[in-house]
Amino acid sequence: MQALLLLCVWPFPFQQTINDPSPMYASLATSIGYQLGLHRPRYRGDFDEHTTMPVQSTSVEMTTWCGCFIVNHNLALRLGVPSAIDPGHAILAAATNHPDIPASLVLDLNIALLSKQWLKVLGNDDAVASGQRQAPEAIIQSFESQLAQLRGRFAGYWSSIGEISYYALQLQAYSFSISQQSDSVADTTTTAHTIQAKAVSAVLQLISEAANEDKFKKYWPASAKYAVVFAACIGIFVAATTTETMTKLSLLGACRDAVTVMKGWSLFPKDQITRIATHVTNAILRIESQTQSTSTMGPGKPPVTSRMTANIPYRVLWSAKHGRAFSSGTDTHGSVPQKMPDDTIPQQEVTMYADSFGMDAFDDLNDASFTDIFLDWQQLLDIG
Numbered sequence: 364m365q366a367l368l369l370l371c372v373w374p375f376p377f378q379q380t381i382n383d384p385s386p387m388y389a390s391l392a393t394s395i396g397y398q399l400g401l402h403r404p405r406y407r408g409d410f411d412e413h414t415t416m417p418v419q420s421t422s423v424e425m426t427t428w429c430g431c432f433i434v435n436h437n438l439a440l441r442l443g444v445p446s447a448i449d450p451g452h453a454i455l456a457a458a459t460n461h462p463d464i465p466a467s468l469v470l471d472l473n474i475a476l477l478s479k480q481w482l483k484v485l486g487n488d489d490a491v492a493s494g495q496r497q498a499p500e501a502i503i504q505s506f507e508s509q510l511a512q513l514r515g516r517f518a519g520y521w522s523s524i525g526e527i528s529y530y531a532l533q534l535q536a537y538s539f540s541i542s543q544q545s546d547s548v549a550d551t552t553t554t555a556h557t558i559q560a561k562a563v564s565a566v567l568q569l570i571s572e573a574a575n576e577d578k579f580k581k582y583w584p585a586s587a588k589y590a591v592v593f594a595a596c597i598g599i600f601v602a603a604t605t606t607e608t609m610t611k612l613s614l615l616g617a618c619r620d621a622v623t624v625m626k627g628w629s630l631f632p633k634d635q636i637t638r639i640a641t642h643v644t645n646a647i648l649r650i651e652s653q654t655q656s657t658s659t660m661g662p663g664k665p666p667v668t669s670r671m672t673a674n675i676p677y678r679v680l681w682s683a684k685h686g687r688a689f690s691s692g693t694d695t696h697g698s699v700p701q702k703m704p705d706d707t708i709p710q711q712e713v714t715m716y717a718d719s720f721g722m723d724a725f726d727d728l729n730d731a732s733f734t735d736i737f738l739d740w741q742q743l744l745d746i747g
Contacts, residue, residue, distance in 0.1 A: 364392045364395050364396060364427050364431065365427055365430070367388040367389070367391055367392040367395075368388070368389070368392050368427070368430050368431060368434050370384070370385070370388050371385040371388050371389050371392075371434045371438065371585070372434060372584045372585060372586070373582075373584060373585065374585055376630045376631055376634040376635070376636075377634065377635055378633055378634060378635060378638070379635075383635075385438060385585075386438055386442070389431070389434050389435050389438055389447070390447060392431050392434070393431055393435060393447060393448050396427070396428055396431050398410065399424075400420075401420060401424050401425075401427065401428040401431075401453070402428065402451050402453050403453065404419055404420035404424070404425055404428075404453050404456075405419050405420075407419055407420050407424075420453075422463030422464065425453070425457060425461065425463060425464060426463075426464055426465075426468060428453060428454070428457075429454065429457050429464060429468060429472050430468070431448065432448055432450060432454050432472070432475060433471055433472060433475045435447050435448040436448075436475045436478065436479055437475070437585070437586040437589070440478070440535070440586075440589070440672055440673070441585075441589050441673065442670075442673065443669075443670025443671055443672065443673025443674065443676075443677065444670070444671075445482075446479060450476060450479070454472065454476070455476075457469070457472060458472045458473050458476055466517070466520055467520060467522075467525075469517075470517045470520050470521075470525060471528070473513055473516075473517070474513070474528050474529075474532060477506075477509060477510065477513060477532065478532055478535055480506075481506055481532075481535060481536050482535070482671055482672065484496075484502055484506075485499050485502060485503070485536065485539045485671075486539075486671045492669075493668045493669040494669050494670075494671055495539065495542075495543070495668055495669065495671070495674070496539070497543070498543075499539045499540055499543075500540050500554040500555055500558055501554075503536045503537065503539065503540060503558060504554070506536055507533075507536075510529075510532060510533065514529065523572060523576045523579075524583060524584070524587045526568075526569075526572045527569055527572055527573060527587050527590045527591070528586070528587070528590065530565045530566075530568050530569035530572070530590075530594070531569060531590035531593060531594065533561070533562070533565040534562060534565050534566065534569070534593060534594060534597050534672075535593075535672045537558050537559070537561060537562035537565065537597075538562075538597060538672050538674065538675050539671075539672075540555055540558045540559070541558070541559055541562055541597065541600065541601065541675065542600075542666075542668070542674045542675050542678075544559065544604070559601060559605075562597060562601065563598075563601060563610055563613070563614065565594070566594045566595075566597050566598040566601070566614060566617060567613060567614070567617050569590065569591070569594040570591065570594055570595065570598070570617040570618070570620050570621045570624070571617070571620070573587075573591045573620075573621070573624050574620045574621075574623065574624055580624070580627065580628075581627065581628065583628075588625075588628055588636070591621055591624055591625065592621075592625065592639055592643075592676065593672070593676060594617075594621065595617075595618045595621035595622070595625075595643050596643075596675050596676040596679040596680065597675055598614040598615075598617055598618045598621070599614075599618055599643065599646045599647065599650070599679045599683075600675045600678070600679055601614055602614040602615050602618070602650055603646075603650050611650070615647050615650060615651065618643060618646075618647055619644075619647060621643065622640045622643050622644050622647075625637075625639060625640040625643070626640050639680065642680050642683040642684050643679075643680075643683065645683045645684075646679060646680075646682075646683035649683070666678055667681075
């Protein structure tokens, strides 16, 4: 389990998500954990027929199960889907400063728990088809107080990566409001404008924290790297829609710093992080040249609205790659490519939907092999 989780936290470079084994590794580790009974630490013996005495989980087993929850949640954030694991009593108990679990891991666990809670309430997956609650501003304000309590509870334990996670946690909640503001007519509420201002501050602080960290930045886990990408996408999105010149300039400057940070993580000319940095740069150039207006952009997909906190990253990176506006319609307007009568998808649509974020929706449906996870490495090395 630990080996599988480590491969998710520090994955090998890849170009397309179909070649990224992290979701498979996390699912396998989770399944093993359930079968071993790690989710029932006081009743481990119930999952082993050969035990004759009550058996409880060791501290290593508890730590591993906590890591399993955190990794699953971080992968779900990146993909914009619900997490594959619920916390349960074991995780909730461990989050209350379990004596056998390092305080730094307890902090990470609490961040993941609070994030999952926010996604559950703000996303409202049970009641809303898109999983996106309308007018979420009042709920966001209530969660801000919980985050402030978490900040105080773990005072002294916030490392550089912890600071990155803190600002990313803010942006996760704010993104639910921001992604809806650009889709409505100009009469956004004062509360919504306040949240956008807070999001701008969080973007600037997160990217500044990342840019100023030099010593261990190249060893950061995948979740911290994604937080920088996430902040850059939020910054691009707000910069493209704001009417405040200074805000736009500040955000675009920070996004350029984020691109510099991303390039420092790149291992191959064609790996995922290089592609992301390229598309963020293209988005910056488009905004600076004032070509972001929907009146000058070709029609495309309606805005992505069902991927929770990943809505904005998908919208920004897809549009940056294909030259579309960040908001090219609503749920009832826009040009949506349709499947052919025989349910096959034309190759031009496969190309159009290729996801520069490393999450290709249709990745060569005729030839791609989901199990051939190492084929992508040859493509990464092919720089000709």
